[in-house]
Amino acid sequence: MIKIAVDAMGGDFGPKPIVEGCLQALKKKQFVPIFVGKKSEILPLLPKRYRDKISIVEADDVISMDDAATDAVKRKESTIYKAIELVKNGEAQGVVSAGHSGATMTLATLRLGRLKGVLRPALVTFMPTKNSRKSSVLLDVGANVDSKAEHLLQFAVMGGCYAEDMFGIEVPSIGLLANGEEKSKGNDVTKAAFKLLEGYKGFKGNVEGNDIFNASCDVIVCDGFVGNLVLKASEGVASTISGLIKEYIRKSPIAITGALLMRKVFKLLKKQMDYAEVGGAPLIGIQGCVIVGHGKSNPKAIKNAIFQAINYVDTGVNEHIVQRLEALKNKEI
Amino acid sequence: MIKIAVDAMGGDFGPKPIVEGCLQALKKKQFVPIFVGKKSEILPLLPKRYRDKISIVEADDVISMDDAATDAVKRKESTIYKAIELVKNGEAQGVVSAGHSGATMTLATLRLGRLKGVLRPALVTFMPTKNSRKSSVLLDVGANVDSKAEHLLQFAVMGGCYAEDMFGIEVPSIGLLANGEEKSKGNDVTKAAFKLLEGYKGFKGNVEGNDIFNASCDVIVCDGFVGNLVLKASEGVASTISGLIKEYIRKSPIAITGALLMRKVFKLLKKQMDYAEVGGAPLIGIQGCVIVGHGKSNPKAIKNAIFQAINYVDTGVNEHIVQRLEALKNKEI
Incomplete structure (x- = not known):
């Protein structure tokens, strides 16, 4: 079964929405999550029946948004570093992190390496x-x-x-x-x-x-x-x-009534524009699967980022890229 | 009084919205418009009382959206070329054109020249x-x-x-x-x-x-x-x-009612986002004043583009730019 390393601490709102999103994902798809973060903060968020089943890799350094991405390589005890090491060592196939995007991309590129033929991940x-x-x-x-x-x-x-x-x-x-x-x-x-x-x-x-x-x-x-x-x-x-x-609606009671009647429209629109529906941005071109989540990810975003990671690994897009670049190099396409 | 050369033919919808916008502007501000285009098409659009008062410079070549901007310099009978020549010869102080933007920018830069010290107009x-x-x-x-x-x-x-x-x-x-x-x-x-x-x-x-x-x-x-x-x-x-x-509203009668009650909100929003409120984009850094209008300009957009041209000339922004660049060069600022 696919194992996904989840950086439990990286998001702007701490481990709660991340653990919650992961639990939501577990209800829908079969995969093995591995949380990376502070056990003392993650464990209380897990329902009893999960406490023995979900493994947690202890990591107490969290790279914050104000830190420089260039220092990420030195911070070997950080959640992102350790999550990516799990993929490097074959203990997981994918990483989902809502932490420092620059640090995540740097570590993914340097620690996992680029796919054969890839000049730069994107x-x-x-x-x-x-x-x-x-x-x-x-x-x-x-x-x-x-x-x-x-x-x-x-x-x-x-x-x-x-x-x-x-x-x-x-x-x-x-x-x-x-x-x-x-x-x-x-x-x-x-x-x-x-x-x-x-x-x-x-x-x-x-x-x-x-x-x-x-x-x-x-x-x-x-x-x-x-x-x-x-x-x-x-x-x-x-x-x-x-x-x-919103500003214009607030100024008019008639418009407030109108907005109530249009609630469904705004809901559909929000769903359509909502980054949480997508979950995160894959870094493509590296040896592995790393999904870069938004710092403000809510549980839905984390759930969808995990689904994305699972599909990414399942479909073998990395092997496909290597073959396609090889064919292009040999002028076969 | 400030004279503004108006390319009457350049827009996607022919001379009608352009002439109309210019007449709207005349009601609000004092300036002398000079239409450049086909007299036979412009004259019938003018109310009788204006026919003797507004001068029209005959030009029957219209650079279309599909034409290359690089050919513009050769098309000396085109409306944009002739409008810009009016500024070059001191017969007008500003140009408003909703025609081919590339051609307008090329002609403005090459025929009027850059302001002293300016490397590239923007x-x-x-x-x-x-x-x-x-x-x-x-x-x-x-x-x-x-x-x-x-x-x-x-x-x-x-x-x-x-x-x-x-x-x-x-x-x-x-x-x-x-x-x-x-x-x-x-x-x-x-x-x-x-x-x-x-x-x-x-x-x-x-x-x-x-x-x-x-x-x-x-x-x-x-x-x-x-x-x-x-x-x-x-x-x-x-x-x-x-x-x-609009798509979501159409699907629900309740939402249609809601949208009616929210009409004022959508109107305010439209006004806020509407390019016609601005009128056009000035090409800054040239010796003169050229306002590049949207091909789809409606009368309101043309009116506002003309107001912009008038203000541009009135405020002396060009002289200001020359002084500021000079001061910057001399390290006085």
Whole structure:
């Protein structure tokens, strides 16, 4: 059975939502969780029947959001370090952490190593689209800055394998994020990446910022600096709109009644935009499976991040990536 | 009185909304419009009392969205070319065009020339924020790709002058768009720009994508490739949310009633997010005033773009930029 190491301490709200999310996941899927953290804090959160069954690896150092990611390698007693060591030693197949993202990515890359042929791992996220049943796979959203063209090519390959295996899309359509659809648009790096991607199966050319949300492509590729900005700006717009709606509603009793009648609509919308439905962002391209959760993860987010880790391991996306990159190198595709 | 050359043909919907917007502007402010376009199409749109008063410069070539911006310089009979020539020859002080943005920016830069000391002009836009009375000035949103650090420094200076003169902010706060607030965050270019900006009056350091919308900075600086993506992605999120709300409402009669009661809220929200309230994006750093309108501009957008042009000329922001860059060069600031 798949073993998932869960960093129990990393989130902004301590171990409670993380343990709770893990227990919710256990009710739905078969897997073996291994908590990494302070036994004294985790044990009281477990119902009696689980106390003997779930193993806890003691780790009392928690890398906080203010710590530098570069120090992570030295902090061998930290929850993230120990969780990743479990995968390195074959004691677990996947890690879920809602802790310091930079530290998690650094440790995952340095301790587990990259997959054969991978130049740089990338952080993958899923963006909601106009089509309420479809998400766009967007990468890289923050593992790298100053990506080169060949990195973007590999992000396209890895994102494509991910969409094939995790979403069952036979030939995922792939778009390159740029400032215009025409081939002539883009910056130096994306123009060079366009040339490398031309002829690659599923490549549709350049796509623009708004295309992320119109379901026109399954996979959208960009540099991590750009992806981070686009992701954060998108979150900012969504939260601004919801904030303004609330502000305006408060000012009018009629609107409050209206909002009550629209409750179901807002609930559906929230579900559609809610990162907790996705759970976390996989770091793709490493030897193993590491899901980077949001610091503010609630139990639902942790549950879904665990499901993601299980599927990631189950579908063998890593082997797929290695084969695909090998074939690309040998010009077989 | 200020003369504004209005490209009457460039928008997606022909001359009607443009002429209408200009007439609306005339009712509110004193200025002299000069229409550039096909007389035979413009004249019938003018009320009789205006027909002798408003001059029309005949131009029957319209650069379409599918045309390459690089050809714009050769198309001397085009509406955009002729409108910009009016400024070059001193017959007008500003241009408003809802036509081909690339062509407008190319012609403005090449025919009018850059302001003294300016390396690259930048396209400025205004982003709504959580604070319903405040917008962020964001630049560059598409005039340049592959900006260097010294370009970003100049964008900060130009954006600052703009915020001072147009919004009356004494010392505008300036943020550098990056993938994290810490000084260590950013890509090679933004890290170098950070060093150049350190100590510049109002500079607050790095800001993240979501900060664009939380009113924490008056001016936010980025490369045009990045700015274009952030702008388009933000538009995409807003339109996806409004599309999903409409889709969900349609499915429930109760929600339809709720939406009716919330009509005022949605109206306020629309006003807050509506580009037409802003009108257009000034191209800053050129010798003159050129406002780049949205292809889909409605009369209100044209009216506001004209107001923007009038204010731009009135406040003397161009002279201010030249002085500020000179002072910066001489290390007086």
